[in-house]
Amino acid sequence: xxxxxxxxxxxxxxxxxxxxxxxxLLRTEVLAGLVVxxxxxxxxISFSIIAGVDPRVGxxxxxxxxxxxxxxxxRPAMISAATGAVALVIAPVMRDHGYDYLxxxxxxxxxxxxxxxMAGVARLMRFIPRSVMxxxxxxxxxxxxxAQVEHLVDVPxxxxxxxxxxxxxxxxxxxxxxxxxxxxxAIVALTAFTVVGGLTVPDVGDEGELPDSLxxxxxxxxxxxxxxxxVIAPYALAMALVGxxxxxxxxKLVDDITDTPSAKTREAWGQGAANVVTGLFGGMGxxxxxxxxxxxxxxxxxxxxxxxxxxxxxxxxxxVGFGDVVALIPMAALVAVMVMVSxxxxxxxxxxxxxxxRMPRSETAVMLATVVVTVLSHNLALGVGAGxxxxxxxxxxxVAHVTETRRELVEEPDGSTTAVYTxxxxxxxxxxxxxxxxxxxxxxxxxxxxxxxxxxxxDASTVASLDAITAKYARRGTTVEIVGLDEASAERHGxxxxxxxxx
Numbered sequence: 001x002x003x004x005x006x007x008x009x010x011x012x013x014x015x016x017x018x019x020x021x022x023x024x025l026l027r028t029e030v031l032a033g034l035v036v037x038x039x040x041x042x043x044x045i046s047f048s049i050i051a052g053v054d055p056r057v058g059x060x061x062x063x064x065x066x067x068x069x070x071x072x073x074x075r076p077a078m079i080s081a082a083t084g085a086v087a088l089v090i091a092p093v094m095r096d097h098g099y100d101y102l103x104x105x106x107x108x109x110x111x112x113x114x115x116x117x118m119a120g121v122a123r124l125m126r127f128i129p130r131s132v133m134x135x136x137x138x139x140x141x142x143x144x145x146x147a148q149v150e151h152l153v154d155v156p157x158x159x160x161x162x163x164x165x166x167x168x169x170x171x172x173x174x175x176x177x178x179x180x181x182x183x184x185x186a187i188v189a190l191t192a193f194t195v196v197g198g199l200t201v202p203d204v205g206d207e208g209e210l211p212d213s214l215x216x217x218x219x220x221x222x223x224x225x226x227x228x229x230x231v232i233a234p235y236a237l238a239m240a241l242v243g244x245x246x247x248x249x250x251x252k253l254v255d256d257i258t259d260t261p262s263a264k265t266r267e268a269w270g271q272g273a274a275n276v277v278t279g280l281f282g283g284m285g286x287x288x289x290x291x292x293x294x295x296x297x298x299x300x301x302x303x304x305x306x307x308x309x310x311x312x313x314x315x316x317x318x319x320v321g322f323g324d325v326v327a328l329i330p331m332a333a334l335v336a337v338m339v340m341v342s343x344x345x346x347x348x349x350x351x352x353x354x355x356x357x358r359m360p361r362s363e364t365a366v367m368l369a370t371v372v373v374t375v376l377s378h379n380l381a382l383g384v385g386a387g388x389x390x391x392x393x394x395x396x397x398x399v400a401h402v403t404e405t406r407r408e409l410v411e412e413p414d415g416s417t418t419a420v421y422t423x424x425x426x427x428x429x430x431x432x433x434x435x436x437x438x439x440x441x442x443x444x445x446x447x448x449x450x451x452x453x454x455x456x457x458x459d460a461s462t463v464a465s466l467d468a469i470t471a472k473y474a475r476r477g478t479t480v481e482i483v484g485l486d487e488a489s490a491e492r493h494g495x496x497x498x499x500x501x502x503x
Contacts, residue, residue, distance in 0.1 A: 135370025166336025
């Protein structure tokens with residue numbers, strides 16, 4: 001009797017070629033793209049309203065961003081589309097100057113992102129501490145949940161049991177079968193229930209009018225002058241920075257979830273190129289979307305660029321070809337999906353009492369600062385910036401107190417006495433300011449040696465402090481010799497000493 005044959009195992013890191021050769025993988029990618037497309041529709045419409053533009057502008061932007069980034073981006077399976085972060089930044093341009101200036105801003109913002117990518121901005125990601133990343137994830141989870149609250153206020157009572165049923169499907173179905181993504185089952189089932197039952201509940205159609213035509217090339221009608229540049233440049237720069245920050249942080253999060261690396265520099269310039277493409281088709285621009293990315297990667301199990309590409313294609317097909325059907329999807333179904341996304345996104349381990357007891361208070365403070373500022377401002381750039389600033393301040397404070405100065409009196413062969421100060425630790429602006437106070441200027445003998453062999457001079461502040469110490473001793477007729485400088489410290493000290501003002 002011949003031995004039973006088993007299917008070859010699926011690759012841990014599937015590629016597009018792997019997915020095209022495997023019906024199982026391809027089905028996962030296709031269904032994931034469909035689920036993401038359905039979830040993108042109300043989001044894109046809402047962000048269009050925030051930006052003050054027609055819903056078609058946000059929907060077309062989501063289509064072009066997703067399709068473009070599927071080819072250009074450096075993080076497979078990550079979803080980029082129109083986002084609230086970008087909408088908030090560029091909304092004043094639309095309000096004060098009109099649609100053409102808005103598109104010009106998107107085009108310039110994309111170009112700036114490409115330039116920043118080539119300048120190596122992605123490498124700055126290594127300066128973002130883990131606590132900031134945890135705060136970023138938790139804040140996004142809270143913002144995703146907050147965005148659903150408006151769909152649960154002043155609505156028919158039927159919405160609440162429908163949301164509950166949707167959540168039950170999302171929690172229970174994966175335990176039984178993963179053949180079809182649970183979000184797709186929940187959306188189809190609840191839509192069929194409302195249509196067959198003739199129920200009147202808020203649906204996608206209530207969010208805004210869906211387009212009935214394809215996007216076309218669009219060139220903004222703005223004068224190519226310095227005045228125009230001065231108007232749009234600040235908003236374009238803000239859009240570029242916010243978009244890159246959100247995209248690179250989301251890429252890092254997907255790296256962690258999938259245990260696979262990604263090309264951050266390629267992702268950065270890919271975001272810029274995708275925004276240029278989006279602007280040329282009259283879209284409002286965008287960046288990576290954490291919620292839809294989690295649906296794609298964590299909930300649906302997608303791993304390749306196929307899902308990202310199909311999310312954009314399905315979005316266009318749904319809103320243009322099947323707009324009347326899509327408009328019937330109850331918002332309760334999409335709310336259930338996004339609520340579970342927020343629950344799955346939040347790092348519950350980070351707030352567990354045991355974790356909080358073991359974690360240094362400074363780390364918890366950094367996480368909380370990131371969460372609070374992000375949630376209050378609805379601006380990821382501000383939140384992450386605040387977290388990094390708090391982390392830097394606490395780190396500088398901690399390192400500054402690690403520096404030690406030990407004094408020893410040494411008898412010389414000629415009978416004189418030398419005071420030797422051995423400095424241990426890193427010397428920079430925070431620690432060198434205290435260094436000045438560690439010397440016994442009045443009680444020391446005529447010769448003082450400052451031994452820096454166990455420390456390092458990092459900045460001009462330290463050189464200025466050493467000059468101030470030397471000058472104060474000189475006023476008392478005491479000779480100071482600085483020894484033990486390593487090569488980098490000696491170069492910095494030699495270049496700056498005597499050239500910095502001391503008081």
